[in-house]
Amino acid sequence: MNEQNEVGGAGPGVSRRGFVGGSLAxxxxxxxxxxxxxxxxxxxxxxxDGVTPVTVRTAVNGDPVxxxxxxxxxxxxxxxxxxxxxxxxxxxxxxxxxxxxxxxxGRRVLSCLTLAVTTSGHQVTTIEGxxxxxxxxxxxxxxxxxxxxxxGFCTPGQIMSAVAMVDDEGPARSDDEIRExxxxxxxxxxxxxxxxxxxxxxxxxxx
Amino acid sequence: MSRSPVGRExxxxxxxxxxxxxxxxxGDYRAPDLAHAHLVTSTIARGTLTGIDTAAALxxxxxxxxxxxxxxxxxxxxxxxxLAGFVENYVPLRDAEVHFxxxxxxxxxxxxxxxxxxxxxxxxxxxxxxPPRTSLADEPHVPAGPTISGxxxxxxxxxxxxxxxxxxxxxxxxxxxxxxxxxxxxxxxxEPHAVLAVWKGDQVTLYAGAQVPSAYALGTAQxxxxxxxxxxxxxxxxxxxxxxxxxxxxxxxLAAAAAREIGRPVRLVLTREQMFTLTGHRPQLTQTVRLGxxxxxxxxxxxxRSVSERPTTVTFPMTPAHATTDAxxxxxxxxxxxxxxxxxxxGSRAMRGPNEAPGSFALETAxxxxxxxxxxxxxxxxxxxxxxxxxxxxxxxxxxxxxxCYRLGARRFGWSARSAKPRSRVxxxxxxxxxxATAIYPAHRRAAxxxxxxLDDDTAVVSTGISDFGTGAATMVGISGADAxxxxxxxxxxxxxxxxxxxxxxxxxxxATHATVPLIVNAARDAIKELKRLAVTDDRSPWHGANAxxxxxxxxxxxxxxxxxxxxxxxxxxxxxxxxALAESAGEPDxxxxxxxxxxxxxxxxxxxxxxxxxxTRFTTVADVGRVINSRAARSQLVGGVIFGIGHALLEExxxxxxxxxxxxxxxxxxxxxVNADVPDIDVHLLGRPDPILxxxxxxxxxxxxxxxxxxxxxxxxxxxxSAAAIGNAVYNATGIRVRDVPITLDKLIEHL
Numbered sequence: 008m009n010e011q012n013e014v015g016g017a018g019p020g021v022s023r024r025g026f027v028g029g030s031l032a033x034x035x036x037x038x039x040x041x042x043x044x045x046x047x048x049x050x051x052x053x054x055x056d057g058v059t060p061v062t063v064r065t066a067v068n069g070d071p072v073x074x075x076x077x078x079x080x081x082x083x084x085x086x087x088x089x090x091x092x093x094x095x096x097x098x099x100x101x102x103x104x105x106x107x108x109x110x111x112x113g114r115r116v117l118s119c120l121t122l123a124v125t126t127s128g129h130q131v132t133t134i135e136g137x138x139x140x141x142x143x144x145x146x147x148x149x150x151x152x153x154x155x156x157x158x159g160f161c162t163p164g165q166i167m168s169a170v171a172m173v174d175d176e177g178p179a180r181s182d183d184e185i186r187e188x189x190x191x192x193x194x195x196x197x198x199x200x201x202x203x204x205x206x207x208x209x210x211x212x213x214x
Numbered sequence: 215m216s217r218s219p220v221g222r223e224x225x226x227x228x229x230x231x232x233x234x235x236x237x238x239x240x241g242d243y244r245a246p247d248l249a250h251a252h253l254v255t256s257t258i259a260r261g262t263l264t265g266i267d268t269a270a271a272l273x274x275x276x277x278x279x280x281x282x283x284x285x286x287x288x289x290x291x292x293x294x295x296x297l298a299g300f301v302e303n304y305v306p307l308r309d310a311e312v313h314f315x316x317x318x319x320x321x322x323x324x325x326x327x328x329x330x331x332x333x334x335x336x337x338x339x340x341x342x343x344x345p346p347r348t349s350l351a352d353e354p355h356v357p358a359g360p361t362i363s364g365x366x367x368x369x370x371x372x373x374x375x376x377x378x379x380x381x382x383x384x385x386x387x388x389x390x391x392x393x394x395x396x397x398x399x400x401x402x403x404x405e406p407h408a409v410l411a412v413w414k415g416d417q418v419t420l421y422a423g424a425q426v427p428s429a430y431a432l433g434t435a436q437x438x439x440x441x442x443x444x445x446x447x448x449x450x451x452x453x454x455x456x457x458x459x460x461x462x463x464x465x466x467x468l469a470a471a472a473a474r475e476i477g478r479p480v481r482l483v484l485t486r487e488q489m490f491t492l493t494g495h496r497p498q499l500t501q502t503v504r505l506g507x508x509x510x511x512x513x514x515x516x517x518x519r520s521v522s523e524r525p526t527t528v529t530f531p532m533t534p535a536h537a538t539t540d541a542x543x544x545x546x547x548x549x550x551x552x553x554x555x556x557x558x559x560x561g562s563r564a565m566r567g568p569n570e571a572p573g574s575f576a577l578e579t580a581x582x583x584x585x586x587x588x589x590x591x592x593x594x595x596x597x598x599x600x601x602x603x604x605x606x607x608x609x610x611x612x613x614x615x616x617x618x619c620y621r622l623g624a625r626r627f628g629w630s631a632r633s634a635k636p637r638s639r640v641x642x643x644x645x646x647x648x649x650x651a652t653a654i655y656p657a658h659r660r661a662a663x664x665x666x667x668x669l670d671d672d673t674a675v676v677s678t679g680i681s682d683f684g685t686g687a688a689t690m691v692g693i694s695g696a697d698a699x700x701x702x703x704x705x706x707x708x709x710x711x712x713x714x715x716x717x718x719x720x721x722x723x724x725x726a727t728h729a730t731v732p733l734i735v736n737a738a739r740d741a742i743k744e745l746k747r748l749a750v751t752d753d754r755s756p757w758h759g760a761n762a763x764x765x766x767x768x769x770x771x772x773x774x775x776x777x778x779x780x781x782x783x784x785x786x787x788x789x790x791x792x793x794x795a796l797a798e799s800a801g802e803p804d805x806x807x808x809x810x811x812x813x814x815x816x817x818x819x820x821x822x823x824x825x826x827x828x829x830x831t832r833f834t835t836v837a838d839v840g841r842v843i844n845s846r847a848a849r850s851q852l853v854g855g856v857i858f859g860i861g862h863a864l865l866e867e868x869x870x871x872x873x874x875x876x877x878x879x880x881x882x883x884x885x886x887x888x889v890n891a892d893v894p895d896i897d898v899h900l901l902g903r904p905d906p907i908l909x910x911x912x913x914x915x916x917x918x919x920x921x922x923x924x925x926x927x928x929x930x931x932x933x934x935x936x937s938a939a940a941i942g943n944a945v946y947n948a949t950g951i952r953v954r955d956v957p958i959t960l961d962k963l964i965e966h967l
Contacts, residue, residue, distance in 0.1 A: 057275075088327065093242040096453070098404045099486040103882040106404055134235035143233065151229040154850045158684030159232030160239060160404040160453025163448020182895075184273065192887040193882060195404050195454050196684045197857035198850060199893040 015044025056088070065126040067092065076123045083107045083118035086133060094134040094163045105192030108164040108171075109133050115171035134163035137170065146170045148210035150202070159198035165192045170213075171205045178210040219693045219703045221902065227708060228451070228682070236453040241408030243421045245411035245479035248410075249278055251472055252330035253339045253465075253488060254320035256312045260357060261321060263310040263339055270336035271322055276329035278476055279439025282320040283307040283466075286564070287377035288471040300426075301433050301660035302528040302561055307462035312341065313527045314560045315469075315876045316491025318464050321473050323480060346558035346875035348523050350500055358522070358531040362723075364659065365536055367553075369606060371615075373546035379504075382515035382547035386506025390583045394576040394753050395955040398877070399496040400489075401565050402887050404854045407454020408483040409466045409491050411473040417444050418473070422466050423452035425459045426720040427679050431713045433462035438470050439770030450711040456593045456858075457564040458493045459683065459686040461528065487880040495868065497523045497664035499572050503539075503580040506547075511590035513546035513599045518577060519601065519644065523555035527560035534573030538935075540606035541810060542577065542654055543599040548606065558875055564722070566858050570655050572702040575862070578651035578939035579954060582946065586634075592650050592943070593620050593814075603809045610909030612804070615838040616652070616812035619901065623650070623836035626897060627816035634836040636950030644820040646831070647948025651939035653813030653837065655724055655932040657908055659801040662719035664733035666695065666741045668793045672770060672782030674699050674741075676734060677709040680718030680726050685930055686847030687726055693843050694731045694923035701770040716796060723809070724928030727843060729848030731923040732909040733797040740795035740917040742767045745781055750773075752788040760906035764798035767918040809908050811932045813837035815856070815940035821948045825959030826967055828945055830860055834897040835937070840905035840927035848929055852898040855933020861888045862934070863952050864957050896931075 056170070060075040067090060076085055077193070086092040086109070095118055098106030102120040109118045129212070137144040145188040146169050156162040172188050179185040185203050194202065219401035221520035222356055231237040266282035285307050293301045305309065306318050320337050324330035358367040375384050383389055409422040418440070424430035424447060431447040438445075450458065465482055472482035485494060499522045506515035518535035535550035567574075570597035585592040600617060602608050624630065632648045633639065639646040667675045682688040691708035699706070709715060719729035746762040749755045749772055756777055757765060765774035772779050785793065803809060835856055842848045865886040868879045904925025906912050913921025938956060946952050951966045 027265070077328070084327065087242075091236075093238070096239075097241070097483075098406070098453075099882050101486070101881060101883075103486075104404065122727070128345070138234055143230070147230075147233040150233045151225060154226065154229070154846050156226075156229065156232050156684075157850055157854060158404065158452060158454040159228070159237050159687075162232050163235040164232060183891075185892040187892070190891040193887060194890060195402055195405065195456070195887060196850075197854040197893070199857065199889060199890045200853055200895050201850060202890065203895075 008033040037067045061124050063124055065129055067131045068133060069096070072165055077126050078122065079087050080123045081119055082109070082123045082126060085123040086118060092133050092135055096160055096163060098161065103146060105168060106113065106161045106164040108167040108192065110167060110171055113171060113175045115168050129148040134167055144170065146209040149205035153205040153208065155198050155201040155205035157198050161192060161194045165194065168192045173210045173213050178214060182207065217528060218697045218920060218922045220697045221842050221845055224689060224693055224703065224844045226686055226847060227692055229612060236816025237335050237554070238618050239451045240410060240421045240423050241406055241483050243410045245410060245412050245611055247478050249323050249325065249476060249478045249480050250327040250330045251321055251323045251469055251480050251482040252334040253318045254334045256315060256317045256319045257493065258312055258341050258343045259315040261312050261343040262342045263312060264342050266320055266339045268320065268337055271333040274329065274333035274336060276325035277322060277333045278325065279323040279472065280320060281307055281331070281472065284309045287475050288468070289439055290437055290467055293433060295434060297429065299434050300429050301462045302436065302464065303717050304527050306468055310616060312697070314491065314525065314558055315874065316560055318492065320469065320471060321468055325478060327853045348557055348559060348870055348872045348875045350523060350555050355521055355553035355555050356524070358499050358554050358739060361533045361536045363604065363656065365540065367533060368549065368551040370588060371548040371606065376547055378519045379515060379547055379549035381677045383504055383517065386514045387509045388507045388584065388587050390505045390580055390587055392503055392580050392954055394501040394579065396499050398498050398685040398868045399862065400868060400883065400885055401456040401458035401494065402885065403456060405456030406486055406489050406528070407463065407465050409469045410479060411470040411480045412479040413473055413575045416440065418470055419446045419448065419469060420466060421448050424453065424681065425681050425683065425722050427711065427713050428717045429901060430462050434470060437462065437467040438474070443917040448711065449681050449714045452681055455683040456566045461563060463493055466738055475748060477604040483531050486882065488882045490877055491560040493854055494561055496506035496565035496568065497530060497562040499534065501531060501534060501576040503576045507578050507584055507588065507809070509588060510582060511595045511598055513543055513545040516543065516545045517549040519551045521553045521555060523559065523562060524556045525559050525561050526556060528563070530563045530568060532569060534569040534576065537569035537656065538573035538577050538654055541604055542601065542652060543605065545602040545605055549963060551617040553953055559870060561764060566624055566855065567655065567931040570931065570935040571862060571938065574651065574653065574936045575938045575956065576957050578936055579942055582649065582943040583952065591634065592602060593624050594619060596652060606669065607808060609806065609808045612807040612809045613840065613903065613905040614812060615901050615903050619812055619814040619838050622899065623814040623816050623834055626836065626899060627834040629816060637801045641901055643823050645948040646818065646820050647816045647944045647946065648816065649940050649943025649947050650816045651816065651933050651936040651943060653936035655935050656810045657728060657809035657927045658723055658725050658809060659803050659908065660719050660725050660729050661799065661801045662729045662733055663716035663796060663798040663839045664730060664737045665716045665796045666737040668741055668745065668781045668785065669783035670782050670791055672780050673707060674701065674793035675707045675709055677715045678718040678730060679713055679715035680710050680723045680730065682710055683721065685721060685851060686844055687721060689729055689847055690843045691730065691734065694734040697922045698735045699770065699919040700920050714781045723931065726932045727928045728773070728909050729801055731926050733799055735921055735924060737795045740797065741792055741793055742918050744793050744795055745772065745784070748788060748790065749784055750794060754788045755784060763771070804907055807907050811837065811927050811929060812840045812933050815937050818942045819941060819944040819948055821945060821963060823967060826963035827853055828958060830941060831894055833894060835933060836899045836901065837929065837932055837933060838901045838903060839929040840903065840908065841923065842900050842902045843923055843926050845900065848900055849898050849931055852933040853896045855931060856896050856937045857888050857893055858891060858934040861942065862956060863938035879951050881896065
């Protein structure tokens with residue numbers, strides 16, 4: 008009955024960090040700050056038409072990551088397909104829905120319109136990096152408390168967008184301002200009024 | 215039990231997983247040695263493929279296979295019999311025929327998603343093209359066929375001595391006649407259809423979003439030519455559905471067949487563009503409503519006709535009049551009729567409130583026009599024509615509190631302050647107006663089964679293979695189980711979304727809740743009976759040899775003969791890991807009644823005097839949906855439904871290019887759905903009056919099993935029904951302009967402002 012094990016995903020109890028470091032041959036989690044030598048190997052057949060892979064040195068959710076990527080690879084596909092960070096969702100792949108929203112150095116960006124190579128030297132934060140262990144980020148907690156989600160597919164993008172809206176751009180001064188500033192994130196289930204409630208509450212706690 | 219969770223504000227069981235990104239959707243599953251598929255779609259609407267050039271794709275890096283129609287390697291078959299209406303009637307990639315623009319004609323499988331997509335772009339095709347049929351005006355029109363409840367596509371009920379509906383209308387003091395048009399709309403669920411197919415020997419496990427998992431797995435089995443027991447479908451987290459995941463489309467069979475043919479797991483994820491042609495849409499529709507009434511607004515005759523589309527591959531035969539007009543108002547003369555035009559366009563399917571949302575837009579707009587014509591207040595007009603038995607069958611309702619919805623909604627909204635005269639309220643550049651409309655949605659019971667297991671750790675598992683695509687179904691199962699077993703919700707594990715579980719109710723037609731809760735109660739009754747039987751028959755039980763009737767179950771504890779034991783400790787004492795009870799139902803409704811949910815919408819809009827821009831500023835909905843299981847998730851569903859109505863009224867349409875059969879929109883920048891800034895706070899109130907018939911007799915509290923979840927009705931669609939009409943009626947009140955072709959965009963207002 009455990010379909011996760013059946014298809015070889017990271018089972019319960021396997022930490023993201025350990026899983027990423029231990030199971031992808033092409034990925035080496037390198038503690039760059041301590042100056043340890045890079046041990047990244049050439050990427051597998053992730054290239055098309057002989058394009059030379061490029062090395063990216065970035066940090067994802069606080070973990071230094073060195074990766075050889077196709078220079079055309081998006082940050083979204085790299086997160087999902089190479090780093091196994093599947094909380095970031097692909098809803099349209101062309102910057103129209105907001106489901107793929109992540110943070111680069113605390114700013115909200117659409118990872119489907121961001122090339123992975125451009126994240127070198129920057130901090131990438133995804134939905135998986137938001138909670139402090141079992142303690143949810145206040146924004147995550149507020150979304151749960153206010154039922155600011157239904158199917159949940161847009162939710163990681165909504166939450167990442169909302170956190171940066173408050174932390175990076177400054178809290179909204181009215182509900183209408185929340186609505187306007189959150190209109191890059193589509194929720195087809197239309198949890199919008201509850202999302203506004205959640206953000207209004209969370210930004211008080213975040214201040 | 216003093217703290218039943220039924221009706222309370224309960225957090226979703228999966229809320230935390232969704233808020234942390236840990237919930238795994240179909241496209242998130244992985245498998246060792248995974249290969250990736252990408253589809254190539256047709257660029258004509260009707261014709262025959264004369265050749266597909268796959269050489270460049272095959273030479274691309276990482277490519278494992280290119281399947282091009284007709285491709286016998288996939289081993290796909292036609293489906294006949296009961297499931298024929300549940301699938302498309304062509305076999306993907308099996309022949310060279312093109313039935314619509316955007317049909318799958320080839321599939322590339324490669325080592326990475328990028329390689330598959332890149333190679334797919336190098337596939338070219340040539341066609342022998344024929345002119346597509348694309349317009350609803352194209353004759354001949356054919357009858358839509360009987361509705362789901364069996365009523366014929368054309369219905370003509372006339373009072374004694376009345377020759378025809380036209381005669382009844384001609385004899386009426388006041389006649390309103392109006393024609394309504396709408397283009398295709400799309401479900402536009404946030405998760406593009408995705409499937410992972412993993413074979414082990416002759417068994418395949420599919421990870422895909424499905425609203426009716428059992429039929430979806432069965433359909434896949436028939437399509438790929440394997441016995442039903444060889445297919446397992448896991449559909450745990452589904453990123454929205456709204457009808458687009460009811461039937462089996464081409465994606466899952468293609469992925470399953472490719473995985474079998476190459477001997478590796480295959481994942482296929484549709485692009486957003488492909489979603490528009492490969493996963494259905496709400497059909498385009500023309501409706502004509504004629505109302506005949508006395509000078510004080512009492513209806514004498516209603517006629518409601520529709521012409522909709524019948525795509526050649528799969529169709530949802532629209533009968534919008536049947537779902538609203540033959541059930542809503544008292545009238546002596548009633549005529550409904552539904553016709554279809556055969557078109558070479560992508561397949562269509564039910565979309566949230568499939569018939570009811572467009573049907574109510576026409577009827578409830580016409581009712582507003584009648585209110586204007588007679589000078590009767592729109593709420594009062596509806597009360598004057600209130601039906602206490604079904605206008606088409608004469609049967610009473612199992613439960614109907616619509617009158618209370620009108621009165622309470624009017625009070626909450628402040629309806630009495632309204633001026634019936636258009637353009638009465640102007641504030642700066644904005645014209646303000648208010649409107650209202652009725653909501654009605656049928657409650658059909660469907661076949662389902664539920665298993666309850668009591669475990670020796672004093673927890674219970676409630677299992678049913680339903681799908682939760684954001685509805686809160688999993689939480690509903692937990693709440694109903696906790697109430698039925700009278701134990702805290704934290705001790706109940708709902709188990710859903712897997713065809714290995716007992717067959718769940720379809721998550722379609724707002725029926726999952728009322729199909730499931732009576733079975734949970736029945737399974738709990740049987741589990742308690744079985745627990746007592748074990749207690750008196752097992753020689754390790756302290757009650758061995760006692761009479762089961764002397765034992766009493768209360769809040770998870772058995773009492774009797776001065777002793778008490780929790781079910782878990784009894785199970786442990788007799789060394790039995792669990793007790794299982796299974797409840798099943800064919801879902802037969804009580805034929806002496808008709809079953810509907812009801813609601814009343816009240817809306818305020820403002821329309822810009824200079825640009826025609828329309829914004830919804832206030833919205834109140836009062837709904838009669840039977841017993842409410844989880845007031846938090848229920849309110850979210852109603853609010854979401856109303857917002858679908860905002861899309862319907864103001865934003866959503868996908869016109870067809872008549873020459874080519876190509877849809878004009880294929881992205882979320884062209885096909886507009888509501889965003890946060892389009893939505894005000896929405897006031898939703900649920901009456902919460904239990905339906906005493908639909909789920910069987912209500913409990914009186916004397917039973918050992920809790921029965922507080924009985925009397926519920928599903929509520930996923932009722933918010934979508936009527937909400938668009940309330941908005942359109944408010945636009946009329948604001949501007950004096952009646953727009954009958956949705957969406958009400960500024961170009962339709964500005965020239966008249």
